Amino acid sequence: MVINEVYDPEYDNPNSPKYKDFVETFTSKMKEYYKSKVKNFKKVVVIRVSRGGALLKLLHNALAELKLASDLAVYKTGTAEEAVKVEHDVVLLLPNNDTSSATYEENLGSVQSATTELLTCTDCVYQVVKEPSVTSVDVNLSGFCERIFPDKDLAEFFEAKNISGKIQCITVCSAEHENQKTCSNNGRCTIYKGKGPFCECNDVITTWYLGQDCALPIQKTPFYVGLSVTLLCLLILIVAMTVYVMTNKQKQARARDNKKKLVNEWINDDFEWTKPNGATSSDYRNPSFTPEVGHHNPMYHPGTPPQWNGLSRGDMWLSDRPAANGAIGRRNRANLPLVHL
Structure with missing residues (x-):
């Protein structure tokens, strides 16, 4: 917005006293003006002060020596003077509900009308010498959740999102989040300060969860019963194998002892x-043997x-x-x- 005031070269320095005084005066005057024109007005924020081009001044009957008509008005261009261009934001305080978008558009039109009215207003706070330009901006969601949650350790896990026209701070636990954290087996997603999202599982006293986010549940009672039965079966199997091995060894030992006993008895x-049945003395003679004189023929005596x-x-x-x-x-x-x- 270009106003009909002389630009001071010291405005080039934002830290100069004149710059600060100008900004303070402009903010104060425009605050009262916008407050009366815009329904949801909150404040004015000056963004930049710069040169606005040649300054036009209206002189009422200043050239009498030219014998002009008494109602003549002429414009004289000042060669050294320039107008002041002030870029500023009009901050609105809108309700956070499903009508916020319509309310914003309504207030935007009110700002446009208020700045345009300064072109023809003679007793307003400022006279605007050029058609003002009003532009809309998207809702700035950055820092929204930080203002709601002053604790930074907690606010870092929230992000602002426009849901059905209402701005809400959501986390990964929310269904509206693009990367929602899902907890299995009816677990509850909770945000903890300094740690972030965490799944709280149900029945942790009677259930073990082997996986992440309450996945892979194991009931403790059936587990203990199954483990006990398995150990009992294993114990019975071990006992049976032991009895079988010992019995087999005893049988083998007895078999070896009996065999050894039989062999020893056979040896001892x-x-x-x-005599075989029907055998005679002649059956035992050796026909190839020639006895010497005085010796009997060797034979078996039956x-x-x-x-x-x-x-x-x-x-x-x-x-x-x-x-x-x-x-x-x-x-x-x-x-x-x-x-x-």
């Missing part, structure tokens, strides 16, 4: 050879052997060989040593 047993000291010769005749022709030997009860005749 004495046998008596008996008869009863003579007695020596109460023992028969057969009782003293022992052999460690099996009986011939299937004859069954008799164990020597006297356990006499083996004698070869």
